[in-house]
Amino acid sequence: TYFGSEHGPVKHVDFTHPYTEKLRKIIIDSASRNMIPVTTTGIYAATQGPRFETAAEIDRMERDGATIVGMTGMPEAGLARELDLDYAVIAVVSNPAAGRSESEISVDEITSMLQQGMNKTRALLELVIPQL
Numbered sequence: 001t002y003f004g005s006e007h008g009p010v011k012h013v014d015f016t017h018p019y020t021e022k023l024r025k026i027i028i029d030s031a032s033r034n035m036i037p038v039t040t041t042g043i044y045a046a047t048q049g050p051r052f053e054t055a056a057e058i059d060r061m062e063r064d065g066a067t068i069v070g071m072t073g074m075p076e077a078g079l080a081r082e083l084d085l086d087y088a089v090i091a092v093v094s095n096p097a098a099g100r101s102e103s104e105i106s107v108d109e110i111t112s113m114l115q116q117g118m119n120k121t122r123a124l125l126e127l128v129i130p131q132l
Contacts, residue, residue, distance in 0.1 A: 002079065002083065013078070018077040018081070020086040024088045030127040036123065038090075039068075044069075044089075044091075045066035045068070046071070047071050054099075055098045068091065090125070092117030092118065094110045095110045
């Protein structure tokens, strides 16, 4: 949080919808118009990196309803909300969850997937930024 102690009282924010709908719409519409595949809904489970999750953690998160797991999606959304900033996420899915693949998670494969995903992300950002 940015608040508390010398920065003033703690500020509780409504986090019902973590991402700004207006910004999400710009991203989704830009992707759709340019045939960039995106998943527009899901439930994000944040984990503490820099380690991969255990198969048991993935099982629990799945029971809780998570559809995507990552290390980098929070706490930024909450901090942006505290400051009333528009915020949305463009996430690159880089690997199957622990215990959901026949093989162990490979850092080399993740790096390759991230590189491919970043090319699409760059293209999408070039479409989104002029609309902001």
